[in-house]
Amino acid sequence: MTLFLGLWSxxxxxxxxxxxxxxxxxxxxxxxxxxxxxxxxxxxAIPVLVFGVLLLVLFAGGTYLSIxxxxxxxxxxxxxxxxxxxxxxxxxxxxLPLTASxxxxxxxxxxxxxxxxxxxxxxQYVLSxxxxxxxxxxxxxxxxxxxxxxxxxxxxxxxxxxxxxxxxLFIEIVFNLDGLGLLGFEAIQQRDYPIIFGTLYLFTLVGxxxxxxxxxxxxxxxxxxxxxxxxx
Numbered sequence: 001m002t003l004f005l006g007l008w009s010x011x012x013x014x015x016x017x018x019x020x021x022x023x024x025x026x027x028x029x030x031x032x033x034x035x036x037x038x039x040x041x042x043x044x045a046i047p048v049l050v051f052g053v054l055l056l057v058l059f060a061g062g063t064y065l066s067i068x069x070x071x072x073x074x075x076x077x078x079x080x081x082x083x084x085x086x087x088x089x090x091x092x093x094x095x096l097p098l099t100a101s102x103x104x105x106x107x108x109x110x111x112x113x114x115x116x117x118x119x120x121x122x123x124q125y126v127l128s129x130x131x132x133x134x135x136x137x138x139x140x141x142x143x144x145x146x147x148x149x150x151x152x153x154x155x156x157x158x159x160x161x162x163x164x165x166x167x168x169l170f171i172e173i174v175f176n177l178d179g180l181g182l183l184g185f186e187a188i189q190q191r192d193y194p195i196i197f198g199t200l201y202l203f204t205l206v207g208x209x210x211x212x213x214x215x216x217x218x219x220x221x222x223x224x225x226x227x228x229x230x231x232x
Contacts, residue, residue: 005094005097005098005101005168005171005172005177005179006168008094008098009098009101009102009105009168010156012098012102013102013105013106013109014109014156016102016106017105017106017109017110017113018109018110018113018149018152020036020106020110020113021109021110021111021112021113021114021116021117021152022113022114022117022140024036024037024110024113024114025113025114025115025117025118025121026117026140028114028118036110040106040107040110040111041107043103043104043106043107044104044106044107044108046103046104047104047170048100048101048104048170048171049170049173049174051100051103051104052096052097052100052170052171052174052175053174055096055099055100056070056096056174056175059096060096068092068093068095068096069092069093071175071176071177072093072175072176072177073090073093073094073177073178074086074089074090074093075089075093096175097171097174097175097177100171100174100175101168101171109152112151112152113148113152116148116149116151116152117144117148119148120144120147120148121144125143126139126143126144129142129143153214153217154214156210156213156214156217168180168181169181169182169184169185173185180199180202180203183195183199184196184199184200187199
């Protein structure tokens with residue numbers, strides 16, 4: 001459960017925050033930039049635990065609406081459902097936990113992307129490319145994007161581990177989801193050392209795999225980066 005929630009959360013955060021950061025960099029100072037900054041600040045300020053409880057109260061049979069399930073990842077009759085009905089049921093249960101997990105993660109990545117692109121857009125090679133007659137899209141996606149995304153890719157392992165260790169733990173507690181975060185937390189309370197070391201091993205393994213993927217992504221985004229030539 002922790003793995004799926006972490007993967008979905010990270011995917012949605014990057015799919016939304018990176019384009020938003022690029023848009024904010026290109027429209028710096030505009031009204032939309034200011035409005036989006038306000039929403040990002042509010043989302044970043046609300047703790048994951050509080051936002052999860054708020055979603056339950058508003059949309060899961062609390063004081064207001066009863067649209068989404070209160071807890072769990074699947075319905076009791078999940079095994080009797082058809083293939084597409086299972087997918088629908090899974091997404092229905094995933095909606096609130098995933099929303100609570102990703103809302104607070106947009107701000108940091110969006111601003112990191114924005115200022116990284118703004119820094120690259122102000123460099124001399126951008127002016128030289130425009131002087132040669134290249135269009136804005138050619139400059140942005142042919143030159144700026146490759147350089148600006150390096151710092152964003154560098155933050156992927158830390159962001160993913162942060163989601164696993166902090167956000168997912170609170171989400172699993174609030175929505176009563178079985179996962180590694182909750183399992184490790186309960187193991188610490190009960191001093192169950194084999195479980196503690198097992199969860200730490202899995203988290204460490206995921207972190208190492210993400211670091212490897214990050215190094216490969218460096219070379220894919222910018223082929224000039226060659227670890228063999230630098231003796232790495």
